Amino acid sequence: MFKAARIPFLILIAIFFVISYFSNKSDYPRPTEAFYINDFAGVLMQATRETIREEGERLYELSQDEIDGGSQIVIATFEVETLSDIANYDKTDIYRAWKIGDDDMGVLVLFFFMLDETDSLELVETQVETGYRMEQYLTPSKLGIIVDDTIYNEEWNWLFDMSVTKMLYELLTELYVNVYEYDSFDYDMDVFFEYLMDYVPVADSTTSSMSVFLYLLSPYSTFWDKLFTILPFALLVLYGGSSAVLGNRGGGGSSGGMGIFRRRR
């Protein structure tokens, strides 16, 4: 009896799976499994990506019990063919789709790259979006100073990995010290550079969108996605333990367009 019903049941699951996947295709890529770093342009070294992920996880964990806690800093890089293509990426829409930060305590940094005459990727625009609650702490003025002093500062931007890490550390300093009232947040860029040079690459999940399976388990998928795919699947495998394979994810935050733009002339 069970054997006879098994095949139609599996076909039904497959149909729901395919329909829900293709009917919910977003205009923007899903975040990577690492969540805090989404290097879609492939411009960062793995050591940098790991650093961003580790710092992101640490901030989220340490700030959980603080007032206005659950902060998340998410960084993404995109490659565009022309400058006008950047208009296809709306930082507010991406922020909302990725649901960054608990109670709107998030920061999203987008970097846009374009091929130059020598066929190497060049940074052409930086955008930063802050969550509704984060706006009061990271004002546009503060963000502008941080981005100018790191991403567009010759002391650091000879290597994008250095400038983006410096920017991350400055953002973390701002949050740990001025928002969560830590005495200090110490970092050393020389130490980071050594780490960058000595790093031995390992398996990576920070440059491509999360798998469909993880997407369905994540908060980015809709209720119906979950119902029609995850539930039957979960019944099939009896007990899933999804949290063990989910990795990082957004805290459910939203934003309203506050932030900054920097375009290279």
Next chain:
Amino acid sequence: MNKTLLLSILTALVVIVVSFGIGLIVGYNNLVDLDEDINSKYAQIEVRLQERHDKIGQIVSAVQGLQEHAEAIYDAITSAREAYANAITGTDMAAIIEADAQEAIALTNLLAVVEDNPLITASVGYYQLIDEISSMESALAIARRDYNNAVQDYNASVRKFPRVLYAGIFGFEKDLPYWKMNDGADEVPEVVFTE
């Protein structure tokens, strides 16, 4: 036989009435949700407008000597702020939209004056000023977009069958106005920085 027929008819009637009642409740609640969504998005625009209004005051006082350099711009900003202050005390949405547009135009003109004035652009606070203005306008543009999306959802829903029938009964408006600005007035000023 007659008793069975009567029972069937009664059952059918009960099913119809119950279905209609459930549909009415669900539809009504849905319209209330959509209406509340518009209210919250409208409140968000008001918050952003107030932030901009306050910020303009700070900007004008921060840009020293503005009155000497551009009397007309200074006057335009002053009158835009007055228009906003008057509009916000009433409930006339058209007046608030008009004041919003006036302030947006005044800010764009202020930016033009500031950019053309080397004394101001050389000051340390110039880039921060630009960031504040650009960010503020971006946030306002998003608030307007969210509001208009909420109005679009409501207007589309209230005109669909069967809601169109009971929207009138419960006094829901059938065509709420969008937040429409004059062409160009709602554009976020583009900020280009050189290294």
